[in-house]
Amino acid sequence: MPASVLKSDVQTLIQITDSHLFAEPAGNLLGLPTRASLEAVVQLAALEHPDTRLVLATGDISQDATLESYQHFVQQIGLINAPMRWLPGNHDEAQVQLQASAGADWSQPVTDLPGWRIIMLDSSVSGAVFGQLLPEQLQLLDDALSSAGERHVLVCMHHHPVPISCRWLDNLGLRNADAFFSVLDRFANVRAVLWGHIHQELDIERQGVRLLATPSTCIQFAPHSDEFALDRLLPGYRWLRLHANGRIETGVSRLQQLDYTIDFSQNGY
Numbered sequence: 001m002p003a004s005v006l007k008s009d010v011q012t013l014i015q016i017t018d019s020h021l022f023a024e025p026a027g028n029l030l031g032l033p034t035r036a037s038l039e040a041v042v043q044l045a046a047l048e049h050p051d052t053r054l055v056l057a058t059g060d061i062s063q064d065a066t067l068e069s070y071q072h073f074v075q076q077i078g079l080i081n082a083p084m085r086w087l088p089g090n091h092d093e094a095q096v097q098l099q100a101s102a103g104a105d106w107s108q109p110v111t112d113l114p115g116w117r118i119i120m121l122d123s124s125v126s127g128a129v130f131g132q133l134l135p136e137q138l139q140l141l142d143d144a145l146s147s148a149g150e151r152h153v154l155v156c157m158h159h160h161p162v163p164i165s166c167r168w169l170d171n172l173g174l175r176n177a178d179a180f181f182s183v184l185d186r187f188a189n190v191r192a193v194l195w196g197h198i199h200q201e202l203d204i205e206r207q208g209v210r211l212l213a214t215p216s217t218c219i220q221f222a223p224h225s226d227e228f229a230l231d232r233l234l235p236g237y238r239w240l241r242l243h244a245n246g247r248i249e250t251g252v253s254r255l256q257q258l259d260y261t262i263d264f265s266q267n268g269y
Contacts, residue, residue, distance in 0.1 A: 011053045011113045013154075014045050014080060015238040017196030018060040018216035020091060021069035029063065030230070031263040034218045035072060037235050040255055041217040042079050045237050048253055052082040053113065058196040058214070059089025059124065059158030061097070070100035085111055088124040089158040089197060090131065090172075110144045115244045117148045121157040123174055131159025131174040131197070138183055145187040152246040155184070156194045162204075162211060167226040169198050184209070191246050194238075200231065201238075201252045214238040215252060219262060219269070230264050 019038045020029050027034060045052070055077055062069035077084055086106050088094040101107045111118040121141060123131035133141075145153060161177040163170045174180060184190055185207065192210035199221040202213035215236040222229040236254030243249070 009114075009244055011116060011242040012049055012051045013054045013056055013118075013240040013242065014049060014052050014082070015056045015058060015194060015196075015214050015240065016042065016045070016077065016217060017058040017214050017237075018089070018199055018218065019073060020060055020063035020216070020218050021073055022062075022064050023066035023068040025072075027063065028260075029218050030266050030269055032218050032258075032260050034063065035076075036260070037255075037258075038073070038076055038217045041235050041237050042076050044253060044255060045239070046080045049239055050081070052080055054111065054118065055080050055082050055084040056118070056120075056156055056194065057084060057086035058156055058194065059087055060091045060196060060216075061086060061089070062092050065091065065093035065096050067096055067100055070097055074100065074106075085118065085120050085156075087120045087122055087156065087158060090124055090129045092124060094122065094124060094126070109140055112151065113242065115151055116242050117144065117151040117153045119144045119153060119155045121155065123157040123159040129172045131157070131172075132176050133157075133174065133180055138179055141180070142183050145183070145190065148187075148189055151189065152242070153187070153190045154192050154194060154240075154242065154248075155190060158195060159197050160195050160202075160213060161193065162206065164198055164200075164202060164213070165224050166198065166200075166221070168228055169221065172197075192248055194240075203250070210248060210250075212238065212250060215254065228268050230262065230266075232264070234258050
């Protein structure tokens with residue numbers, strides 16, 4: 001049975017994504033210590049949204065797929081006084097992530113809130129950067145949507161299912177997006193699809209469904225770039241307020257300063 005969380009007329013959710021943590025506390029991505037960056041973003045989220053009901057961690061939690069990196073993430077997310085659900089990204093190792101989840105419900109794929117259902121899908125492919133939903137994930141989606149009743153639905157995964165006008169990233173998106181949307185389009189109760197992976201903010205609409213992407217808690221990718229390029233925007237997170245009538249209020253909040261120097265000259269990470 002799906003897990004449930006506390007009742008309220010409006011449910012506040014926090015999305016944290018693409019933290020790219022290392023086992024080493026000082027591990028950095030292009031000069032940015034990812035632990036310190038995550039800590040700053042989580043502290044900001046906890047301060048700005050003390051009413052948070054659920055934290056959604058949408059992949060690339062780890063950069064080196066070590067148990068220590070996942071354990072630190074869990075420790076840090078604990079600063080937000082709310083349950084958490086997480087899913088793997090292309091840099092994660094799903095089995096290690098599950099090991100870190102032992103005895104907890106963080107990997108629960110379906111969570112019900114008053115009036116809403118949250119579905120977490122695994123789009124990761126072992127050894128690959130692109131995403132794909134295996135048949136069992138598509139079946140999970142179909143089953144969860146079919147049994148949602150009158151609940152509104154938010155679907156979450158790591159990879160982007162639509163082109164984002166960023167050529168190098170569009171080659172690394174969800175490979176079977178047509179299969180995903182063939183399931184999704186059969187249900188009128190889906191309100192939004194939420195993902196990470198692209199390290200940038202996106203808020204568009206497809207057939208009445210909101211499509212949302214969120215900045216990383218570390219480095220940011222430049223929009224509309226043909227090749228790998230970094231943006232100078234600072235790390236951040238997304239907040240969502242889910243209303244009983246299906247309306248979604250959402251926005252991105254970013255750090256106001258960064259005490260580290262990012263190496264913008266690199267052509268990859």
